[in-house]
Amino acid sequence: MKIQKTVAEINEKIKKGEAVVLTAEEVSQMAETASPAEIAKKVDVVTTATFGAMCSSGAFINFGHADPPIRMEEIKLNNVPAYGGLAAVDTYIGATAESETDPTYGGAHVIEDLLKGRDVVLEARAKGTDCYPRKTIQTTININNINEFYLYNPRNAYQNYPAATNSTSKILYTYMGNLLPKFGNITYSTAGELSPLLNDPELRTIGIGTRIFLCGAEGYVTWNGTQFNRSKPRNVYGIPLGNAATIAVTGDLKQMSAEFLKAAYFEKYGISIFIGLGIPIPVLDEDLAKRVSIKNCEIDTVICDYGQPDHPVLARVHYAQLQSGHVLLNGKKVRTAPMASLYKARQIADILKNKIETGRFLLTEPVQLFPENTTTKPLNMREEAS
């Protein structure tokens, strides 16, 4: 008889402490000897995770009103510009925003400093209105004296990503790390078989409303991420080659842990933020059992040359090769290195597994599934209107 489970049934098992939960790596190992039917029968939930640099991240903050009040139009936090185009004392600070005085400090550091309980200098200016007469303000804020403080990341957890190398004779400083000259190294950035969107490549269980682990707290998938592309070519295992689907996520920073959110500076590139994200996947049927059993050797990606303007594809490899420490490129053994922490991703998958096993994390069904057949348009340069 075919196995068919519902999220509600799995949640009942979780509440009773009876759910069988494995990490995505554990289930891939189990699949060496068990069939998808057996896995669907035995396993209820598979936890996936990633911990990598995700530039398209940031936080909303509400500062509370001063007396007399100000309608903030230009806002700086520790000298990092924050968005002044919202209501009087709301802002959005983007992770990649750079300090006006220190290029190695930015929005990500402001978020991390606040998360760690540190004071941050707030400076704001306004033109002054009848209802908001104050024109300038300078004070310090911290996590305890601000109102809402939540992450809203428009694009996280890329479903696969190309690996990077460099054909030029100069070292390239990129968001994919320092790429040494003449194909001196290859860097890659996903957690492979542990990565969330690679374990449910058709996005059957991940959609709007999915409850997730976000930087130590419970967070939610709020929309499809930006540059959401469902039209990438796929390999025989249904894995998209290169950057495909993404998710927008949100979560309460006041509940998060600095262990799973780290501000970063990439040399001569700028600021980014490492985000720890985990997603539980309910094993509803054989199809999902097969999907979560995906192994590193079945997940392909492409190697792109960051030395050329359009980053041409040079080769195709799988994650078992990338994780082995070297791959053959043009007949030459080239060193490979990760840019995302598999160590941290494994920690997250284990924490999530434990929470579910002990009934402290229930699964959700998506309120709405993501759009299908989407593509990503380039920005075409139009001829200037006269």
Next chain:
Amino acid sequence: MKKRYVLTFPSDTTNEPITYNLVKQFDIKINIIKAKINAGEEGTLLLEMDAAQENIRKARKYLEENHIACQSVEKKVHWKEDECMHCGACTAVCFSQALTMDANRQLIFNTEKCIVCELCVKACPLKLFEIHFSE
């Protein structure tokens, strides 16, 4: 005794085979770590010398006679391990394989293998590598 030195060769250095003599005359085990030598320019050689203290003393005298400055360096890469998130970005540039990932995907720093090329200093997104100097 194993120690690192920077030898600075003046632009008009004679044809004296310096490193050969260090090995043959003073019985020093030499490991050349970094070399910057261009014709007509001052050159530098970062090397590790392994020998009895007396031999090193004699070798330094020999270098001095040949107008080659010999400065002992103790330059070390310091890794702030506690703050490391084990992303592995530093391993991309570490060609001496001092920085590697273990089976648990945690970073290991084998200081014995470090040649102080300093590429990890720029490669670490959390800036956890520092250069410490001492004589």
